[in-house]
Amino acid sequence: MDTTEILIKIRKIVRSINLESKKIQKEYGVSIPQILSLNYLNESKNYQTTQGELRKFLHLNSSTTSGIINRLENKGFVARLPKSGDKRVVTISLTSKGEKLLKQIPSLLHLQLSNKLQTLDENTLKNVEGTLELLVNLLEIDQIEASPMLTIEDHLEENTLDRI
Amino acid sequence: MDTTEILIKIRKIVRSINLESKKIQKEYGVSIPQILSLNYLNESKNYQTTQGELRKFLHLNSSTTSGIINRLENKGFVARLPKSGDKRVVTISLTSKGEKLLKQIPSLLHLQLSNKLQTLDENTLKNVEGTLELLVNLLEIDQIEASPMLTIEDHLEENTLDRI
DNA sequence: GTACTTTTGTTCGCACAGAAACAATCTTTA
DNA sequence: TAAAGATTGTTTCTGTGCGAACAAAAGTAC
Known part of the structure; x- marks a missing residue:
C-alpha cells in the first residue's frame, strides 16, 4: 500500500500550495500562476513575450495560459499587442501597473514553502x-x-x- | 534558487497526475477523486457514509466534496439518503450501478505512477x-x-x- | 497560384478546488 | 423553554486546468 500513501501525500502537498495561492490572491489580487507569469515577463527582453513562450515556461496547456493572460489583462497588469511580423503570434507585454504590482509583492522566495525549505x-x-x-x-x-x-x-x- | 526549482518540480508532478486523471475520466467516465470516493464507500459499513466523513478522508473542502458527490449522483453511482437521526447529516450510499462500475475499473494500484513506483x-x-x-x-x-x-x-x- | 497542412491562439464545456454566504438542524445556556 | 450559538451541507462566485472545436495566418505542394 505504499504507493497509494504516496499519492495521498502528493495530494496533500498540492492542496497546501493551492491554499497558499488562494491566500496570496486574497491579499494581492493575483494568484501564484499569475505571479509566475508576471515574473517571467519582468525578466524577459523588453518586458514582452508570446503566449507560446509563456506556455512552455509554465508547462501549461494553451487554453489554460490563455485564461491566465485574460485575467491579468482584465486587471490591467498585462496587455496584448497583436503587432508582430507573424500575425498569428500575440505579443504580451507587462504594463507599468503590472510592474508596480510586482514590486509590492514579496518575492516567491518568501512563500511559506520556500522559507521552510531554507531551514x-x-x-x-x-x-x-x-x-x-x-x-x-x-x-x-x-x-x-x-x-x-x-x-x-x-x-x-x-x-x-x-x-x- | 533551489526552492523555486522545487516548486516547479511539484507543479510538474501535479500536472502529470492531473493528466492521468483526465485520461481515466475519458475512459471510464469518472475522475480520480470520484474513484477515491467510490472506493471509500465500497469499503465503508453498509456502503454508506456522510459528506463529512468523505470530506475528511479526501482532505477536501466541504463545497468541493459536495460537487464531487453531485457528479456521482447525477451519473447514478451514488445516492443521497436524507434519513438519519440528525437531519442535517446527509447519508451517501453506493448504488449497485456504482458497485458494478468499481469492479470494471482497474484498481488505483494500476495507475501509471503506482506502476512506476513499484519498479x-x-x-x-x-x-x-x-x-x-x-x-x-x-x-x-x-x-x-x-x-x-x-x-x-x-x-x-x-x-x-x-x-x- | 490555388489547395492542403501546420502553427498559434481563443473559446467552450467540464471537473476540481476553496471562500463566503446561507439554510436547516441540533445543542447549549440563560 | 426560548434565544444564542455551533454544526452540517448546499449554493454561488472565482480561479486553475485540460481537451476539443474552431479561426486566422503561415508554410508547403502540386
Missing part, C-alpha cells in the same frame, strides 16, 4: 530535490510515449526553460 | 516516502498555526484516516 540543511535539501526529480522523470516518460514526434524536442526545450 | 527498490521507495512526508509536515505546520482551536484534533483525525 533544511544542505543534504536534506539535495535529497528533496533528487526525490522530486525522480518522480518527475518517472512520470514524464509516459508523457513522451503518449505524444507525437515533436514531443521529444518539446521536452528538451522544456528542460532548458526550467528557471524562474 | 523502484525498497530503499529508494522509502526515501521517496520520507521526503514527501517531510514536505507534508513542512507545509502542514502553517495550516495548524493559521487555524482555530479545533484544528489540532482535526489534524490527528486526518492522520488516522490516511488510507485508501
